[in-house]
Amino acid sequence: MNSPILRIFGFLLVVLGVYLWIGYSITALTGGGGDSNAAVEITPEGGEAIYWGKGRCFTCHSVGGQGSAVRGPNHGQFGEKFPLPMGARAVERAAERSEKEGIEFTAVDYVVESMASPGAYIVDGYKNEMAVVYAPPISLSLKEIKAVVAYLMALGGDLDMEAIDTSPSGVTAGLYSKISAAAEAGGGDPEEGLIVYEDNCQECHMIADDGGGEIGPDLTGIAALGLEAISDAILSPAKAITEGFETHVVITKEGRQFTGLKTRDEDGEVDITNALGDKETIGRADIETISIDDTVSIMPDDIAEVITVKEYQDLLSYLMLQKPVEEQ
Incomplete structure (x- = not known):
């Protein structure tokens, strides 16, 4: 009596097992896996975990023969197209960026820029389609980005942890500020x-x-x-209005009303400018009352x-x- 139910239950377990095995196999083939929720250290090893895990870099990139993604450049040494791994390659790219921009780029600058401002330099043969890694949906923290930079610089390059983590300067310092601002704002570009x-x-x-x-x-x-x-x-511009930008209400002796900023008050005249930038000049002698309304802001709410x-x-x-x- 229970055998059909047991057979169905057994079949479902087999299907679930096959599904999990396929998912695991695909992840392994693309180079994915790892504990993306583990606390990351700013080391090449920590960056490697992010690269093949939370950062999902492997969906577009490979490292030498590891991974199979080809949408983005290979970050390892791979065939004639990529004779140098990323760390060594970054030195050449930094020289190109320095010549083009007229400012000094280090290898670390180039790698950080490629993550924080990917559209600044597009490798020949590829599209400007890389996601901004510190913005949703990837949302890597500054610490996680530093770890990935360490991982990429360790691929055949001169690993300078001070330049990456503790004493960044120049281009890198500016990009780190941008990443920090984005993180503080809850994720944004x-x-x-x-x-x-x-x-x-x-x-x-x-x-x-x-x-x-x-x-x-x-x-x-x-x-x-x-x-x-x-x-x-x-979101609530009337909550705290900056001094000098209060909303003024002018009522003339004819009963006309003008609302906006008082942008001029001299030579017997008052200028009231509304939110659209339209200015109305009113003679002092024509004004019945002029007051400040601190419950509204000229800025749209x-x-x-x-x-x-x-x-x-x-x-x-x-x-x-x-x-x-x-x-x-």
């Missing part, structure tokens, strides 16, 4: 965040003397405020409806890069 900023913020705000500037506060060095304050300023969650994270990561000059 500062380069994409710049585009979001230019499309939605630059008309009113200014960073380093670039932008509209008159309607919104200067955002140079805004990272000093911290992530929470920046987030509040975007519907930004969350205008941009996507990813764009919001990207924007935060870009703004978190705007540190005071003395911290740069």
Whole structure:
């Protein structure tokens, strides 16, 4: 009576076993596996675990004869196309980057750049399609990225752990700052965040003397405020209005009302500029009342409806890069 049920149960166990075996075999063939949740150390061994595990680098790259992915360059020594492994190859690439950019690139700079800003240098024969590894869905931490850099530099190169971990300088230091800003913002791409900023913020705000500037506060060095304050300023702009950017309400003796920033008050005239940048000049003699409404901000409070969650994270990561000059 129970034999059919037992046979069905046995069949399901066999199917499950085959499924798990196939998954394991595919992972092994591509070079994957390893405990991606284990605490990583900034060592070549730690980077190797990330490369073949959480970082999923193996889905596009191989290392010599290990792995079978060909979508991205092989990071080992492999045939005529890749006569040098990545560590040694990075020295040549760094020289190319130095000549093109007019600034000094070290081998470590090149490897870090290839992970943090993959579109900056595209190897001949490949597309600009590598994911930004510190942004979702990969979301490697700065520590994990340093470990992978150590692993790649150890592949035939001069492994300088001080330059990778404790005393980075030049290009690497700047890229590490970008990665840290992205991580602090919950995952995001500062380069994409710049585009979001230019499309939605630059008309009113200014960073380093670039932008509209008159309607919104200067955002140079805004990272000093911290992530929470920046987030509040975007999502709830009336929560803490910057001094000098209060919303003024002017009512004329004729009963007309103008609301916006008071951008000029001189020569018997007041200029009120609205959120669109339209300016209205009103004579002092024509004003019945002028007051400040601290419950509203001229900055739109519907930004969350205008941009996507990813764009919001990207924007935060870009703004978190705007540190005071003395911290740069």
